[in-house]
Amino acid sequence: MNVDATIQQTPLADRHAQLGARLIEFGGWLMPVQYRGILEEHRAVRERAGLFDLSHMGELFVEGPEAGEALAYALVSDPPALKEGRAQYSMIAASDGGILDDLIVYRLGEARFLVVANASNALVVSDALAERLAGFKAVLDDRSLATALIAIQGPRSVDVLAPLTNVDLRALRYYGIAEGHVAGIDALLARTGYTGEDGFEVFVDWDRATELWDVLMPAVEASGGLPVGLGARDTLRLEAGMPLYGNELDTSTNPFEAGLGRVVKLTKTDDFVGRAAFERAAAAAPTRTLVGLVVERRGIARHGYPVFAGERRTGVVTSGTHSPTMGSPIAMAYVAPADAEPGTIVEVEIRDQRVPARVVPLPFYKRQV
Numbered sequence: 001m002n003v004d005a006t007i008q009q010t011p012l013a014d015r016h017a018q019l020g021a022r023l024i025e026f027g028g029w030l031m032p033v034q035y036r037g038i039l040e041e042h043r044a045v046r047e048r049a050g051l052f053d054l055s056h057m058g059e060l061f062v063e064g065p066e067a068g069e070a071l072a073y074a075l076v077s078d079p080p081a082l083k084e085g086r087a088q089y090s091m092i093a094a095s096d097g098g099i100l101d102d103l104i105v106y107r108l109g110e111a112r113f114l115v116v117a118n119a120s121n122a123l124v125v126s127d128a129l130a131e132r133l134a135g136f137k138a139v140l141d142d143r144s145l146a147t148a149l150i151a152i153q154g155p156r157s158v159d160v161l162a163p164l165t166n167v168d169l170r171a172l173r174y175y176g177i178a179e180g181h182v183a184g185i186d187a188l189l190a191r192t193g194y195t196g197e198d199g200f201e202v203f204v205d206w207d208r209a210t211e212l213w214d215v216l217m218p219a220v221e222a223s224g225g226l227p228v229g230l231g232a233r234d235t236l237r238l239e240a241g242m243p244l245y246g247n248e249l250d251t252s253t254n255p256f257e258a259g260l261g262r263v264v265k266l267t268k269t270d271d272f273v274g275r276a277a278f279e280r281a282a283a284a285a286p287t288r289t290l291v292g293l294v295v296e297r298r299g300i301a302r303h304g305y306p307v308f309a310g311e312r313r314t315g316v317v318t319s320g321t322h323s324p325t326m327g328s329p330i331a332m333a334y335v336a337p338a339d340a341e342p343g344t345i346v347e348v349e350i351r352d353q354r355v356p357a358r359v360v361p362l363p364f365y366k367r368q369v
Helices: 013-018 038-047 067-074 119-132 157-164 206-222 230-239 275-283
Strands: 022-026 029-034 050-053 058-063 087-093 099-109 112-117 139-142 147-153 177-182 185-190 199-205 289-295 306-309 312-323 328-335 345-350 353-360
Touching: 013 022, 013 206, 029 230, 038 050, 038 230, 050 206, 058 067, 058 119, 067 112, 067 119, 087 119, 099 119, 099 177, 099 185, 112 119, 119 139, 147 157, 147 206, 157 199, 157 206, 177 206, 185 206, 199 206, 230 312, 230 328, 289 312, 289 345, 306 328, 328 345
Parallel strands: none
Antiparallel strands: 022 029, 050 147, 058 112, 058 139, 087 099, 099 112, 147 199, 177 185, 185 199, 289 328, 289 353, 306 312, 306 345, 312 328, 345 353
């Protein structure tokens, strides 16, 4: 296929083509949206295992004697509070409290951190960190185009990965990270993911990605698993109630209305970017609240569809799909706080028809531990 030269490709582009993937542009990258089909890939992850190419994500290493303090100033969370080998969900915000991106921060050592950003925002995050680290004894090393990321997700992910790594997976807790080898390749191995299932994310040098994929793919298939594209990744994260930047989060959103106020550490003693705005948001009554919706008739409530309470427009859908696990249409939406109580019936306008939907708590799906 002819590919626009301005669209970046991961090191696994040839493997996706060989597997017959349907490829689309996403966040400036050519990515597989599906291989065998979204429903089949979704079920493989929920029941067995799935293999994902996430090499489009941004990997930003911050190190130096004041790396922790610099990140505490730059981000809403408190990276210095992390123990070595642990991770936290975080965000980087503008001074007015708008969210520039949501992130995962890993503490690799006493003075070394890894910040993983969404592909579409990687450059924004890199530029903001470079600016905010000025004055601290800390250095930013943007290795987004030198680092590949491959994820194994699903209940059989330990069975897939354990024979291939020297990392003790039993000792690696959720939101933990360790340095080691996978298939003989130097790697950072994190027990994190975006599916609601147990699983791992493996960071390797860009030029070793194909070698790693070629070992992991048959191991995943032997477990009954499949390669998985962005389509099933979205249905999986939506069932798990995980926000997607550009849908649930953006520069007009603050974490408190998204139900993520816990991420903002106002207890930090030092100042951080957006602090004053977050203090105001934490003290004020929210004007909207993120909720789950189960649509009670046929029809998908898609991003941007209006939500009504009677004749009053109460909000807007941020993400919607048909849930393979629940067997019904589901969505996330911002609605007025008065309409956010679980059990409330609202209506979503789908193709000029108002369809009833029931407000439910998030997440829709939570794995059995």
